Amino acid sequence: MRNSIKISGKTVEDAIEIALIELDVSRDEVSIDIISEGKSGLFGIGATEATVKVTRLGDSSAASGTAITYLNEILSFLDVDALATIRTVNNSKNKGPVIDIQGEDAGLLIGKKGENLSALQFILNRILRSNSVDSFVTLDIEQYKERRSQSLNTLAAKVADRVMNNKRSITLEPMTASERRVIHTALADHPGVKTESFGSGYNRKVVVMPNNA
CATH class of the missing domain: 3.30.1370.50 (R3H-like domain)
Known part of the structure; x- marks a missing residue:
């Protein structure tokens, strides 16, 4: 059973979907590293495909999957057109996962000087603590931080x-x-x-x- 795969596609989302099918996993069971976002080129000339590396989460990364589940529930409750994915399983600063939010409405979640993003991160970590998850989760929105x-x-x-x-x-x-x-x-x-x-x-x-x- 493969734990990691590098895949290219027309867009980042296409590449991710192909990788998920290849690994037979759902999006909240993997970490996603965007290697290249690709280019559309001019009239198709000079176009390059997007490339991602998708890695299956191990048991030690259970906090990441739990955080993704709760966060996507929050986004759904807020009626925000956005989806959370795991950018990094172990952040070098605090050893916890970094979760990135992407989508049509993702920018609305940043707020003035990132205040909405900070509040959302605080709420998510409070929920995780109440459910006995000890890892600190860092949230980001399309590389805003x-x-x-x-x-x-x-x-x-x-x-x-x-x-x-x-x-x-x-x-x-x-x-x-x-x-x-x-x-x-x-x-x-x-x-x-x-x-x-x-x-x-x-x-x-x-x-x-x-x-x-």
């Missing part, structure tokens, strides 16, 4: 340059705890600036200041 992290790292570098040039502190807009952590980490080893958080709740902010302040 990765894109947001890159944007915050770029912002941190630009703000640090301004602080050093003007010798004045700059206070950033309110951010979630995970977003503040990105800023702190990005500038932790910066020779010319330091960072601090202040405020409370949704109004907690990061201030970037000269090292000698």
Whole structure:
């Protein structure tokens, strides 16, 4: 019995469906790695197929399947046209699964500055805890968190340059705890600036200041 398969198709969804048939499993029983999203080309010229690697989950990954089941039930209850799939079984940061939500309405779940996404992640993990699932599940929507992290790292570098040039502190807009952590980490080893958080709740902010302040 094969545990993993690499498949190509016209689209990512086509490739996934073929792989599920080949492995004789349902979508919540596997992890899906998108190797290439493919290209349609111009009038079919230069088109390339999408490629995915689909891996059957082992018993140690039961938390992933349970999380997928509950999350898809939540999405159905909310009448959201989106589907949850497992991106990574063991996230290097917290050793838990990373689940990605994709679909027509997926973007609606992000909310302002990712607040809806954070709330949904909190609710899902509370449900899992109440059902004796100990793994922490990280939610993402079409790579939003990765894109947001890159944007915050770029912002941190630009703000640090301004602080050093003007010798004045700059206070950033309110951010979630995970977003503040990105800023702190990005500038932790910066020779010319330091960072601090202040405020409370949704109004907690990061201030970037000269090292000698």
